[in-house]
Amino acid sequence: MVRVLGVDPGLTRCGVGVVDGPASQPVLVHCACIRTTADTPIELRLLAVHDAITALIAEHRPDVVAVERVLFQTNVRTAMATGQAMGVAMLAGAHAGLPVVPYSPNDVKLTVTGDGAADKDGVARMVVAQLRLSEAPKPVDVTDALAVAITHLARHRMAAVAAPVATRRAPSAPAGSWEALIASNPHVREAGGA
Numbered sequence: 001m002v003r004v005l006g007v008d009p010g011l012t013r014c015g016v017g018v019v020d021g022p023a024s025q026p027v028l029v030h031c032a033c034i035r036t037t038a039d040t041p042i043e044l045r046l047l048a049v050h051d052a053i054t055a056l057i058a059e060h061r062p063d064v065v066a067v068e069r070v071l072f073q074t075n076v077r078t079a080m081a082t083g084q085a086m087g088v089a090m091l092a093g094a095h096a097g098l099p100v101v102p103y104s105p106n107d108v109k110l111t112v113t114g115d116g117a118a119d120k121d122g123v124a125r126m127v128v129a130q131l132r133l134s135e136a137p138k139p140v141d142v143t144d145a146l147a148v149a150i151t152h153l154a155r156h157r158m159a160a161v162a163a164p165v166a167t168r169r170a171p172s173a174p175a176g177s178w179e180a181l182i183a184s185n186p187h188v189r190e191a192g193g194a
Contacts, residue, residue, distance in 0.1 A: 002156055003029065005062035005093070006149030007053065008141045009070070009085035011036055011045050015141030016053065018060045019131070019149035026150055028131045030060055031142045046088050053092040065093030066152035068144065069102040103151050108144070111151040123147050 001021055008015035018029040034052040036045035057065070067089050070082045086102075093100040103111075110116040112126045124136040124143045130150055136143045 002064065002153060003060065003062045004149040004152045004156075005053075005056060005060065005065045006145040006147070006152065007065065007067045007086075007089040008144035008148060009049075009067060009082055009089050010141060011042075011049065011081040011085050012038065013139055013141045014049050014052075014085055014089070015139070015143070015145035016056055017137075017142060017146035017149050018056070018062060019146060019153065021153040021156070023150070023153040023156070026130055026153055028133065028146065030056070031137050031146055032056075033139055033142050042084075046084055049085055050088045050092050053089055054096070057092060057096045057098070062098065064152060064156075065089065065098050065100045066148045067093075067100060067102050068108060068148045069104055101152055101155075103148055103155075107155075108147050108151045111154050112147045120144075 003018065003020050006015075006017045006019065012035065014034040015031075016034060017031040020027045020029055034049055036048050040048075053065075067086055069086060070079060090100045090102075106116040109118040109123060112118075112130070113122050115122065120140055120143075124140065127133070127143050127146050127150065128136050131146065137146065
């Protein structure tokens with residue numbers, strides 16, 4: 001069983017959702033919306049989001065934090081605020097010693113609905129169905145956070161199934177090589193990596 005904290009980052013509204021696996025029968029543990037107001041200084045808004053996520057981690061003890069990452073926004077101000085909130089969520093997870101996994105909006109839509117171009121209503125319907133809820137949580141940011149958590153459960157399951165095969169087939173890197181260093185330190189990424 002895996003417990004995932006899903007985060008749909010934002011400064012005005014940051015959706016969070018805790019879901020227990022397995023992917024075949026996900027269970028809602030907790031969901032909420034962290035809110036800050038535009039008239040509050042940016043650093044205090046970021047601190048509020050960070051503190052709320054840190055408190056959720058302490059209370060619900062997830063195994064991993066899954067965060068929706070922003071790829072593109074037409075509104076630069078919104079993109080900046082969302083990117084800052086994403087960074088704060090990632091920092092809270094890393095500070096707690098948890099793995100933090102980002103997912104693109106298309107990854108989430110494709111995993112939850114089977115359609116990478118699905119609309120928010122389609123995602124909400126599938127979240128309701130998979131978590132066996134009577135209705136979609138409000139606001140939509142909360143439903144999106146749950147979709148991110150469900151995505152991680154599904155991807156985690158696929159990785160677990162593929163891992164034994166990949167382990168059998170992958171040749172080992174020569175000792176002292178860059179590949180051996182990366183293999184023995186999975187938290188290290190090559191320069192230029194995401």
